[in-house]
Structures are given as structure tokens and as C-alpha cells.
Amino acid sequence: MRGSLPISRRSVFKLRQVGIGTLGSAKIKILLCGCVVLSLLAIANRNRDSSSFMGWTGDFDRSSSPRGRYSIVINTWKRYDLLKKSISHYTSCPRLDSIHIVWSEPDPPSDSLKRYLNHVMRSNSRKDQQVELVFDINKEDSLNNRFKEIKDLKTDAVFSIDDDVIFPCTSVEFAFTVWQSASDTMVGYVPRMHWVDQKKGENKYKYGGWWSVWWTGTYSMVLSKAAFFHKKYLKLYTDEMPASLKEYITKNRNCEDIAMSFLVANATDAPPIWVKGKIFEIGSTGISSLGGHSERRTECVNKFVDEFGRMPLVPTVMKAVDSRYSWFW
Ligand SMILES: *[C@@H]1O[C@H](CO)[C@@H](O)[C@H](O)[C@H]1NC(C)=O
Numbered sequence: 313m314r315g316s317l318p319i320s321r322r323s324v325f326k327l328r329q330v331g332i333g334t335l336g337s338a339k340i341k342i343l344l345c346g347c348v349v350l351s352l353l354a355i356a357n358r359n360r361d362s363s364s365f366m367g368w369t370g371d372f373d374r375s376s377s378p379r380g381r382y383s384i385v386i387n388t389w390k391r392y393d394l395l396k397k398s399i400s401h402y403t404s405c406p407r408l409d410s411i412h413i414v415w416s417e418p419d420p421p422s423d424s425l426k427r428y429l430n431h432v433m434r435s436n437s438r439k440d441q442q443v444e445l446v447f448d449i450n451k452e453d454s455l456n457n458r459f460k461e462i463k464d465l466k467t468d469a470v471f472s473i474d475d476d477v478i479f480p481c482t483s484v485e486f487a488f489t490v491w492q493s494a495s496d497t498m499v500g501y502v503p504r505m506h507w508v509d510q511k512k513g514e515n516k517y518k519y520g521g522w523w524s525v526w527w528t529g530t531y532s533m534v535l536s537k538a539a540f541f542h543k544k545y546l547k548l549y550t551d552e553m554p555a556s557l558k559e560y561i562t563k564n565r566n567c568e569d570i571a572m573s574f575l576v577a578n579a580t581d582a583p584p585i586w587v588k589g590k591i592f593e594i595g596s597t598g599i600s601s602l603g604g605h606s607e608r609r610t611e612c613v614n615k616f617v618d619e620f621g622r623m624p625l626v627p628t629v630m631k632a633v634d635s636r637y638s639w640f641w
Pocket residue numbers: 552553554575578579
């Protein structure tokens with residue numbers, strides 16, 4: 313009797329262990345298979361707007377109020393092929409209300425250009441929206457024109473762009489949602505920085521280009537070649553920007569974007585927001601590839617500090633990313 317107990321115990325134990333073992337590995341296999349299938353489904357569904365995964369579509373009600381849409385203000389100068397490319401691209405983006413072309417050439421837009429653009433607008437527009445195309449004709453040729461107040465603008469949000477960069481609609485859409493969370497702020501894809509120039513003493517600054525931003529992760533401006541801001545800043549720029557500063561911009565054909573960054577920072581005492589987005593440069597001879605670019609920009613920064621009586625720009629290290637596309641968390 314004494315000896316039999318441990319034996320029977322052991323055998324029961326063994327039996328159980330085997331039972332757990334076989335059942336366990338089957339369960340684990342099923343679980344693993346399930347995980348793989350779910351992951352594949354999730355990956356397959358993730359980037360599609362309209363399909364649903366377990367009823368999670370990632371879509372939500374997009375309001376049709378003025379806050380729910382935006383207007384594009386595009387600055388262009390005698391580069392009709394780029395203009396055509398840009399416009400035919402953006403016309404297909406959701407939540408776009410209108411496109412304003414800032415026209416500063418001596419001759420008005422030709423009939424053939426207008427015809428072409430109207431045709432493109434009709435054929436590329438999404439079925440659920442009617443996008444309006446407006447030429448804002450200016451007599452004077454000045455970079456300040458791009459920030460002229462637009463009287464009949466229906467949306468609060470302005471997406472200011474140059475004609476030589478293209479952003480996919482998903483990137484535009486994302487920046488717009490970021491702007492909606494902070495509508496007093498400038499939200500853009502091209503960050504720049506002002507650095508204190510210690511060699512030159514106090515209140516002297518150096519313009520920091522892309523590499524310095526990349527190296528330090530710090531920025532204080534986003535350039536208006538690709539940025540969202542509230543339409544009230546167009547009025548502010550038109551009415552409140554010191555005339556001497558505007559003349560300087562017209563004369564030097566540069567730095568209107570730095571001026572806008574100063575204006576918004578001066579009004580908000582807050583930094584802009586840099587959003588991650590894909591950029592496609594379609595015109596290669598940008599002004600930034602010309603020599604002496606950063607010296608001229610440095611000159612602008614210091615000139616504007618004098619005009620404003622202080623340095624309004626606020627540095628930050630925050631970057632907004634689309635959580636759907638940031639891996640894992
Ligand atoms: C900058 O902000 C100050 C204080 O709010 C204001 O008085 C001034 O008019 C602003 N400057 C410009 C150019 O908008």
C-alpha cells in the first residue's frame with residue numbers, strides 16, 4: 313500500500329501533464345494562426361479608407377461647416393506646367409473648398425490656361441464636392457501678394473503652397489486635422505530655425521536651414537511654401553505688417569515666409585507645428601538652391617527683429633505624426 317500511492321500519483325500526474333501538453337500546443341497553434349491571420353487582415357485593411365476591419369473603419373463624420381474644409385492659396389510665377397500639375401493633383405483631395413491662384417504677372421492668365429484648368433477641375437474633382445477655382449489678379453508684382461486678404465474666402469483654413477511642391481492628399485488631410493486642433497497656429501511641413509549668433513553679440517540671429525533642424529530636431533518656423541494657417545492672418549499681414557518690412561520683401565524678392573512666421577508668432581507667443589508628410593518637389597530650380605541664400609535669410613531675420621522690436625519666434629522640438637503610420641505605438 314505504501315509503495316503504490318506514489319506510483320499511482322505519479323501516473324496520474326504524468327497523464328495530466330501529457331494532456332496539458334497536447335492540448336496546450338494545439339491551443340497555442342490556433343492562437344498563433346489567429347494572430348497571423350488578424351495581422352494580415354489588419355495590414356491589408358489599414359491603408360484602405362473605405363473598407364472596414366471588425367467595424368473599425370478609421371472614418372468619422374467630416375463636417376461640412378467652414379471649419380471642416382480648407383482653401384488652397386497657391387503662389388505661382390510663369391510656370392504654367394507646374395501650375396497645371398499642382399492644380400490637377402490637389403483638385404482630387406477631400407475637403408477642399410476652393411483654389412486661389414495668386415497671379416502677379418503683368419499679363420492676365422490666358423484663355424487657354426483658364427480653359428485647361430477648368431477642364432481639369434471638372435474631370436478630377438471628387439463626386440461629392442465642387443471645388444471653385446479663382447484667379448486673384450494683382451497689379452503689382454510682389455511676394456506680399458500671396459498674403460493679401462481674400463474677402464470672400466468661405467473657409468477659416470488656408471493651405472498656402474508654392475507651385476513647385478506636391479503633397480499627397482493623405483499628407484494634406486493630416487496637416488489639416490492637426491491645424492483643426494490648433495487653429496491659431498501655423499502648421500506645416502518645412503521647418504526652419506533661428507539660431508542666436510554668439511559671435512555677433514546679443515539679439516543677433518542666424519537663419520537655420522534644413523540640416524540644422526535635422527541635426528537638432530529644433531525649429532521655430534514653418535515655411536509658407538507648404539503650411540496651414542487661419543485666414544485671419546491674411547488680414548493681419550495686409551493691415552498690420554509694417555510698410556517698411558513689406559517694401560523690403562518686395563525689393564529683395566525674398567523672406568515673405570519668414571515675415572509670416574514672425575507675424576503669427578508675435579500674435580500667439582507660441583511655436584508652430586511641424587507635421588510629417590511626404591513632399592515631392594516638381595520644379596528643381598528653387599530659390600534655395602541659389603548661392604548666398606542663407607546669408608540673405610539671416611539678414612531678413614535680423615531686419616525683422618528690429619522692426620518687431622523683439623524676437624517673437626519660439627523654438628520647439630515637437631513633431632506631429634500620423635499615428636496610423638507610426639509603427640507599433
Ligand atoms: C506684435 O504684438 C504686439 C503685442 O500684441 C502688437 O502690439 C503689435 O502690433 C504686433 N506687431 C505686428 C507687426 O503685428
